[in-house]
Amino acid sequence: MSHFSSIATCFGHVVLAAVTGWSLKYLPAATGTGLPTVWIMLWCLLVYSALGIVRFSHPQPGKLLRTLYEQAALVARVCPLPLLNVQLYHEPEQSHNFALPYRHALGYALLLSALVAYAACNVFGDLSRRHYGEHVATGVLLVNAAGLSLVACSGDNYWAAGLVVSFVSKHFLLPVLAERYRIPSALLYTYGLSFYEIFAVNAVAEVLPTSTIRVIM
Secondary structure (H helix, E strand, C coil), rough: CCHHHHHHHHHHHHHHHHHHHCCCCCCCCCCCCCHHHHHHHHHHHHHHHHHHHHHHHHCCCHHHHHHHHHHHHHHHHHHHHHHHHHHHHHHCCCCCCCCCCHHHHHHHHHHHHHHHHHHHHHHHHCCCHHHHHHHHHHHHHHHHHHHHHHHHHHHHHHHHHCCCCCCHHHHHHHHHHHHCCCCCCHHHHHHHHHHHHHHHHHHHHHHCCCCCCCCCC
């Protein structure tokens, strides 16, 4: 990676850190039996941002720093949709008429899928088998996108619907754009996570009748 690319990627992580701090401030609190998993995800992304700032601003990052950043980047890649899903499926105000008796179990199942993807990407981490982990991660993303689509359709949650389109298109288009225009994939993905945070905060606010927060940026 060139010096300019490192600076640009570092700046991308600075932007993500700023958006994450803003998102943590305005994220509505989970209610009743709701789980604060989006809050947890935002803190994970804040750690990812901090590691990225150090990783790409350091002239010679050590092996430990690179490993920590890679693991944080993996969490940032496979966990955003599952952690959003589990909170939305556990909000008592959220009505899922299509699967009301099973929505809590479905939320936990979607959360478990993130652990499966994380484990698969680590088990198949070597270059010759990395594509197996990528296939598992893609499958988990599509399953969680379908789960989030159910939330969006059942509750007219347009922020959730927009997030599905944004996240799925980002997953398939960013590698192509990075290769075609020689842009670091970490830079593009980090900027994409900023949009995830904005949409996620609004998707959570949408299911809480008492919340008056609507994000405009």
